[in-house]
Amino acid sequence: MKRKELIKKYLEFFKSKNHKEIPNSSLVPQNDPTVLFTTAGMHPLVPFLLGQKHPLGKKLVGVQRCVRTGDIEMVGDEVHHTFFEMLGNWSLGDYWKKEAIEYSFEFLTKILEIKKEKIEVSCFKGDKDSLKDTESEKIWKSLGINKIKFLGKEDNWWGPAGETGPCGPDTEMFVNGVEIWNDVFMEYEKDKEGKYFEAKQKNIDTGMGVERTLAILNGLEDNYETEVWKPIIKKIESLSGKKYKGNEKTMRIIADHIKAGVFIISDGIIPGNKEQGYVLRRLIRRAVRYGKELEIRDFITKIAEPVFEIYSDYLNLKENKIKILEELKKEEQKFSQTLEKGLNEFNKLTKDEKKISGTNAFLLYQSYGFPLEMIEEESKKNKIKFSKKEFEKELQKHQQLSQTASAGKFKSGLADTSEKTTKLHTATHLLNEALRTILSKDVKQRGSNITSERLRFDFAFDRKLTSEEIKKIEDLVNKKSKENLKVSREEMPLKKAFESGAQGEFGAKYPEKVSVYTIGNFSKEICTGPHVKNTSEMGKFKIIKEESSSSGVRRIKAILEDSS
Numbered sequence: 001m002k003r004k005e006l007i008k009k010y011l012e013f014f015k016s017k018n019h020k021e022i023p024n025s026s027l028v029p030q031n032d033p034t035v036l037f038t039t040a041g042m043h044p045l046v047p048f049l050l051g052q053k054h055p056l057g058k059k060l061v062g063v064q065r066c067v068r069t070g071d072i073e074m075v076g077d078e079v080h081h082t083f084f085e086m087l088g089n090w091s092l093g094d095y096w097k098k099e100a101i102e103y104s105f106e107f108l109t110k111i112l113e114i115k116k117e118k119i120e121v122s123c124f125k126g127d128k129d130s131l132k133d134t135e136s137e138k139i140w141k142s143l144g145i146n147k148i149k150f151l152g153k154e155d156n157w158w159g160p161a162g163e164t165g166p167c168g169p170d171t172e173m174f175v176n177g178v179e180i181w182n183d184v185f186m187e188y189e190k191d192k193e194g195k196y197f198e199a200k201q202k203n204i205d206t207g208m209g210v211e212r213t214l215a216i217l218n219g220l221e222d223n224y225e226t227e228v229w230k231p232i233i234k235k236i237e238s239l240s241g242k243k244y245k246g247n248e249k250t251m252r253i254i255a256d257h258i259k260a261g262v263f264i265i266s267d268g269i270i271p272g273n274k275e276q277g278y279v280l281r282r283l284i285r286r287a288v289r290y291g292k293e294l295e296i297r298d299f300i301t302k303i304a305e306p307v308f309e310i311y312s313d314y315l316n317l318k319e320n321k322i323k324i325l326e327e328l329k330k331e332e333q334k335f336s337q338t339l340e341k342g343l344n345e346f347n348k349l350t351k352d353e354k355k356i357s358g359t360n361a362f363l364l365y366q367s368y369g370f371p372l373e374m375i376e377e378e379s380k381k382n383k384i385k386f387s388k389k390e391f392e393k394e395l396q397k398h399q400q401l402s403q404t405a406s407a408g409k410f411k412s413g414l415a416d417t418s419e420k421t422t423k424l425h426t427a428t429h430l431l432n433e434a435l436r437t438i439l440s441k442d443v444k445q446r447g448s449n450i451t452s453e454r455l456r457f458d459f460a461f462d463r464k465l466t467s468e469e470i471k472k473i474e475d476l477v478n479k480k481s482k483e484n485l486k487v488s489r490e491e492m493p494l495k496k497a498f499e500s501g502a503q504g505e506f507g508a509k510y511p512e513k514v515s516v517y518t519i520g521n522f523s524k525e526i527c528t529g530p531h532v533k534n535t536s537e538m539g540k541f542k543i544i545k546e547e548s549s550s551s552g553v554r555r556i557k558a559i560l561e562d563s564s
């Protein structure tokens with residue numbers, strides 16, 4: 001079976017069970033400060049898992065692009081990837097275990113025609129927070145599935161995705177020993193103290209890995225042999241003149257990192273030194289480094305080419321192809337220069353003494369961006385003494401410092417709906433409209449990220465703002481908030497929302513039915529909320545920074561001063 005067919009069958013199956021399809025959202029989560037990337041299909045649904053009404057109803061289905069860099073070191077085996085696609089169906093306070101498990105069973109055995117005998121499952125074994133899941137066991141048994149394992153929190157519990165939020169026990173399905181599907185019973189929420197409490201709304205959240213399922217359905221043990229990887233591997237083979245067999249790990253890493261890079265850039269991220277940009281940079285640089293093992297150079301864009309063909313159904317890849325290739329190329333060149341400079345410095349440092357201290361190695365790593373692996377390789381090659389332990393000590397010292405510095409940033413929880421965040425969220429809408437009023441009606445939102453400390457707003461505009469403009473924008477937002485404007489929410493078809501002049505984010509994909517927030521008769525935006533009821537609840541708005549975010553995009557950071 002092919003990827004497109006699997007996705008189609010999944011969506012159709014759940015639509016036939018009255019589920020509505022939700023769009024495949026950006027890899028960069030909106031309004032979620034605790035995670036850098038969308039790591040599961042449930043991310044874009046967090047407000048709805050927490051009880052807000054979803055415009056499309058209580059039963060949803062979709063396919064979601066995801067990035068998980070937590071186990072980047074695992075990439076290289078047959079089944080791990082940083083970028084992957086996840087199919088999912090959700091019940092927002094609607095059906096529960098019986099239906100969820102029966103749907104999974106029916107899809108696996110009837111639609112995918114996987115033999116019952118090949119399916120094994122696991123259930124939660126119970127602990128101080130939640131009971132043993134005998135209910136799922138009974139349901140599986142009634143369906144004729146008898147290979148059932150009971151495991152603890154490490155294996156059979158999912159979430160929360162960030163520090164806090166919805167989570168619960170799960171039941172996982174394995175075929176030929178590979179986990180392909182996970183049904184999560186989200187009956188708990190975890191709070192900031194790490195305590196679990198019963199959720200107001202009980203949800204089902206499921207996730208089926210597209211790559212793994214494709215491999216199973218096609219009788220392959222190696223995901224990289226499936227059609228979503230093979231053309232990339234083939235390209236690496238032809239460029240390097242080396243065979244996949246014998247070079248599996250290296251080729252898988254290169255293929256994986258380049259594919260993830262293409263997708264991350266397609267969602268508006270460019271290589272940088274912070275947050276998503278840093279992860280992207282690391283992926284590209286790692287691919288370049290592994291390319292050295294195959295003795296290939298200037299190869300990133302060539303290997304990226306097949307990604308666009310495999311995923312021809314992703315419009316954001318097609319539309320941004322030139323930019324994506326440009327960014328990949330630039331980063332590859334930058335890194336080549338970095339390596340050259342680092343190597344020079346390494347040679348200088350080791351000219352007189354055949355030894356490199358932990359402090360000097362850390363300097364190379366930190367200030368010259370010279371990778372640790374390169375330090376190790378060069379030391380070995382030139383018989384230079386290098387203690388990795390000393391280096392690690394330096395690194396730890398540094399990490400402790402930066403952790404303390406950023407601890408405040410991640411304080412707020414997943415889908416933090418604290419009062420402060422909510423106020424900043426409403427302020428973001430006022431800011432958006434103020435920018436359109438003061439600067440130009442063409443100003444378009446390009447991104448937003450809100451923590452309980454500040455808002456961050458990216459918008460398309462091609463020059464620096466003057467201090468006069470900044471003042472005018474602040475004044476307008478403050479004037480509007482003092483007018484005690486009512487904030488109201490309305491659901492409507494997407495088309496109608498746009499026709500009525502509601503603002504939306506550039507490039508964002510919206511479902512057919514959306515909610516629109518109106519502030520007095522000043523601002524109107526498509527948004528999932530939450531917001532304050534009246535602008536009188538906000539504090540004094542102040543812009544603390546205006547800077548360039550990327551070419552043609554400006555970034556504003558702002559706070560609410562006397563909001564408590």
Ligand code: SER
Binds near residue numbers: 039042088158184207
């Ligand atoms: N969120 C769960 C997972 O990632 C189910 O989708 O496995």
